[in-house]
Amino acid sequence: MSNKSNIPIPRLTVITLGVGDMRASIAFYEALGFKRKMAATGEAVAFFETGATVIALFPWDQLAQDTTLREKPHPWTFRGMTLAWNCASAEEVDRVLDFAISKGASLLKPAHKTDYGGYSGYFADPDKHPWEVVVAPGIEVGEDRRVHLPD
Numbered sequence: 001m002s003n004k005s006n007i008p009i010p011r012l013t014v015i016t017l018g019v020g021d022m023r024a025s026i027a028f029y030e031a032l033g034f035k036r037k038m039a040a041t042g043e044a045v046a047f048f049e050t051g052a053t054v055i056a057l058f059p060w061d062q063l064a065q066d067t068t069l070r071e072k073p074h075p076w077t078f079r080g081m082t083l084a085w086n087c088a089s090a091e092e093v094d095r096v097l098d099f100a101i102s103k104g105a106s107l108l109k110p111a112h113k114t115d116y117g118g119y120s121g122y123f124a125d126p127d128k129h130p131w132e133v134v135v136a137p138g139i140e141v142g143e144d145r146r147v148h149l150p151d
Helices: 022-031 060-067 090-102
Strands: 014-019 035-037 046-049 054-059 083-086 106-113 119-124 130-135
Touching: 014 022, 014 060, 022 035, 022 046, 022 054, 054 060, 090 106, 090 119, 090 130
Parallel strands: 014 054, 083 130
Antiparallel strands: 035 046, 046 054, 106 119, 119 130
């Protein structure tokens, strides 16, 4: 018999990205408009508010060591995950992609209509972490910058 009060509440609080150049990556995420917090950490680690979670930047080699995974070779291929920037309209998707590219991102895939009725494109940050910029049917983006999903 289990005690439900001992069951942890699931939550995703921080996404930590391994980066090769802390200074350049910090500048990139600041240029995208993410607000840096706890800046006293300097270039040891950087935290950015995103709405409901936090993006952290940490030196690639140190993050690999911390996870006990191999650092090299750097996988400059698909790594089995993407980050997403949900938008309220196709026009916003286009603006975000153009904006990210103007700040140093590389375009991976131009925005296009999706087979599920949405509109999506991809950019990569300086360390090739892929970001999908998307508007999807049924997913609302609130003024609070959070994604609201139907039940």
